[in-house]
Amino acid sequence: MKIILAIIFVLFATLIGQLAYLQIGYGSRFKAEVQKSNSAVVSSQVPRGVMYDSKGRILVGNKAKNAITYTKSVSTTADDIYSISNKLSQYIRIKNEKPTEQQVIDYYLGDKKNSTKETAKVPKSIRATEDDELINNRIHDQVRAEHIKLTDREKTAALIYNKISGAYTLSTIYLKNSDLTDKEIAEVGEHLSDLPGVGIGTDWQRSYPNGSSIQSIIGSVSTEKAGLPSDNLQYYLTNGYSRNDRVGTSYLEQEYEPLLKGTKSTSKIWTKSSGNIEQTKSVYSGQAGASLVLTLDAKYQKEVQNSLQQIYSSAIASGAARYSNGAYAVAMNPKTGALLAVAGISRDPKKNKTTNNALGVINQAFVMGSAVKGAMVSGGLINNVITPTNNVLPDTPVYLPGTPIKKSVYPVGTFGALDASTALEVSSNIYMMHLAMNWVHAKYIPKQYIHMPSTAFDTLRHNFNMFGLGQKTGVDLPGEISGIQGKSFDEHGNILSGSVLDLSYGNYDAYTPIQMVQYVSTIANGGYRMQPYVVQSIGRTASNGKKVYIDYNKKPNVQLKIPWTPSELDVVRQGFWRVVHGTNSWGTAHKLKDVKPSISGKSGTAQTFYYDPDHPNQKNPPELVNATFVGYAPSNNAEIATAVVFPGLDPELEGSYTLQMTKAMVQDYFKLHKK
Structure with missing residues (x-):
């Protein structure tokens, strides 16, 4: 016992000596270490x-x-x-x-008393596993069952x-x-x-x-x-x-x-x-x-959106838009590509519920109908299928074997032949089909035979693409789509000849409203396809919030120059002028004749059907039309180009909603921008 006590005494004495040595010799160093600070940047x-x-x-x-x-x-x-x-x-x-329930549980267990109490309830067999995840899950299950209030x-x-x-x-x-x-x-x-x-x-x-x-x-x-x-x-x-x-x-x-x-502020x-x-x-x-x-003017944007809502509401009230899923309108400066107003409405036809959807202008595509005929005539002129002095084609319907007659809206025999400008004025589908057949060198015998080269679709689509139809415009907004392209060949690899003809007068491929306004701007400005844009400049706001210092200004971007001659362009412009101001009784937009400044443009209707998502295989769905109008004003030196689309209207009640909208857009613009 004495030996053991002596050893213990020696060990304690050694420990006390070591502690004294550390306290006296290194105490200040350890104290400084404890008080030493670290730095971090936040x-x-x-x-x-x-x-x-x-x-x-x-x-x-x-x-x-x-x-x-x-x-x-x-x-x-x-x-x-x-x-x-x-x-x-x-x-x-x-x-x-x-x-949430989990947040309540976490807070409840944040109290040590509660955590200890719940841990004690866990069966010893689970605690003995020393599996923290298993134990925690059991504790959470217990608390969840207690329904803490x-x-x-x-x-x-x-x-x-x-x-x-x-x-x-x-x-x-x-x-x-x-x-x-x-x-x-x-x-x-x-x-x-x-x-x-x-x-x-x-x-x-x-x-x-x-x-x-x-x-x-x-x-x-x-x-x-x-x-x-x-x-x-x-x-x-x-x-x-x-x-x-x-x-x-x-x-x-x-x-x-x-x-x-x-850039975030930083502190140390x-x-x-x-x-x-x-x-x-x-x-x-x-x-x-x-x-x-x-580039948008808040007041003009509000006027356009309000007009679209009012006119679309009247279309719903009349029954014309019973099955329609929305309406869209866009205005652009044809000389620069600056977007002046972008408005849109989405609608659930079953619930009759509408919501603002301005971006439908860039991410919704529709078959636009005759409004694209200006691009078709332009292509015929540029490729010498027709010329400014020789552009008369017969106005005889197209008879394909085994299919209904393909003709224009007006009765067969109304016109024996048409020139290009008149064909645009009266919106002749027949003219465009004959132009397409001549262009692609189709072989055609009425009611018996038609043969088109396999490149026919490529030929016409390349021309429409030249005007921006069927491809992204490059607008500085995410989510733009290029449109929807119809099938070119059947399951046997045969070209769909009838669909080539439909494409020629705008009843096949689908385009977006922003593509339509870019296309009509190209006609308005003399052949320059301008890239649309929304952001005009980028800068810094002064600390008082009253001034912006500009660091960058957007420069207009010409994506393509249409290779028109002045006389070729004049044929198309004359047609667009006569659509509104002509004297032919089959003109389609005479209601805009008295608008000041003068408007030139092209209307369109395209056949479509109501698609019911709840009954996708519905037989004999209601037949509808997409109503469109593209235009520019003033006619001789355009400052504004517009595109309006009212998809899914009743063909019997179509009315003139797109013309009403175009009139409102042009008049409101010049009212707000008087020089």
């Missing part, structure tokens, strides 16, 4: 870029609002989070959110607990950034010393001071809660975004995201080894997002 959000219309009016801006923020320190524990959540819930209420204060605490738990270390998040009252701000401010990491800051949200009708073009921004889109998560993370950053998710907000987001934070923040210093104040100046 970033914060900046206001998103503002969008203006062509007159400098704010279309979409940022509305500042107070917010309760939280910055998570390195040393924050689960107990700290639970404590802060409960304290803060005494001063604020979150009413626009409700905690929280008070309003505890529900707020649960939401705060969830937000803080999911925050990154040294990142700042918003705990409440909407409907924050002055009383809540005051009470939180008074108790900030008891709420480590909590602060009072400023957040922003998108505002639309000139109305939200244009929002379907501008697009939307994700919420902080939604954060980065999951389908592009890796792209955003590699470009410096945080998971809860707000980004543009559609249209202009998405297309110009790299410019609109700005020093923390002690204990994890507490010791000092914060601003390194870079950040730069607000770039400002976009659009």
Whole structure:
């Protein structure tokens, strides 16, 4: 026993000596090590870029609002989070959110007493496995079965607990950034010393001071809660975004995201080894997002959208649009390609519910009918199938073996022959079919035989493509489609000759409204196919918000020059003039004759059918027509080009809705833009 006690004494003496040596010799060094601080750089959000219309009016801006923020320190524990959540819930209420069942469970177990109690309920056999995942699942199942009920204060605490738990270390998040009252701000401010990491800051949200009708073009921004889109998560993370950053998710907000987001402010934070923040210093104040100046005029855009809604509503009321699924209108400066107004309506025919859908102008395609005949005649002239002085063709219907007669709207025999301008004026399908057959060198014997080369579709489509029909225009908006191309050959590889003829007068392939306005602009400006665009310039908004410093201006882009001669172009323009101002009783747009300034253009109707998604194999679906009109004004020096499409109208009640819309668009434009 004496030997053992002696050994113990020696060991204790050695330990005490070592402790004394460390305390005296290295105490100050260890103390400095404990107090040593580390530094880290953190970033914060900046206001998103503002969008203006062509007159400098704010279309979409940022509305500042107070917010309760939280910055998570390195040393924050689960107990700290639970404590802060409960304290803060005494001063604020979150009413626009409700905690999920899982969030309630997490908050409930955040209390150590509850966690210990629930752990004790887990069967010993499960605890003996030492499988943390299995034990946690069992605990959560137990709590779920207990149906925990929280008070309003505890529900707020649960939401705060969830937000803080999911925050990154040294990142700042918003705990409440909407409907924050002055009383809540005051009470939180008074108790900030008891709420480590909590602060009072400023957040922003998108505002639309000139109305939200244009929002379907501008697009939307994700919420902080939604954060980065999951389908592009890796792209955003590699470009410096945080998971809860707000980004543009559609249209202009998405297309110009790299410019609109700005550059985040950065601060350097020093923390002690204990994890507490010791000092914060601003390194870079950040730069607000770039400002976009659009080509659209907010007032004109609103007038066009209102006119479209009113005229389309009258079409519904009359029964003409009973099966219609929408209407679209677009206006463009034919000399530059700048879009002046983009309006659209989507409709559910069964529920008779309509919604704004301006982007249908670029992502909806329709068979446009006779409105495309200007491109067909142009192609015939350019390829010397007809000439300005020799363009008369017989107006005899086309009889294909085994198919109904292919003719124009007017009675057979109304005209013996037509020249190109008159064919456009009276909208002759027969003229276009004969022009197509001559063009592709078809062999045709009425009622007996027709043979077309396998390249016939390619020949006509190449010509339509030259005017932008059937291919993307390149407009600076995401989601544009190129249209819909019909089949060229049957299942045996034989060319669909009858469909070639249908294509010649616009009753086969489908085009978008923006392609139609680009096409008619090309005729209006003398042959320059201009790229449409919405963003005119990019710049920076002054700190007072009253001035924009421009850094970049969009230059008009000529995509293609149509190889017309002046006399060839004059044939088409004369036809478009006579469509509105001609004297032939079969003219299709005489109701626009008295509009000032004068309009030239081309109307169209294309046969279609009502498709019922609930009965896709419906027999004998209702026959409908797509009504269209493309035009420009003034006729001799166009400043505006328009395209209007009313798809799916009753052919007996079609009326003149597209002409009414065109008239409103032209008159409203010149009323707002008097020189």
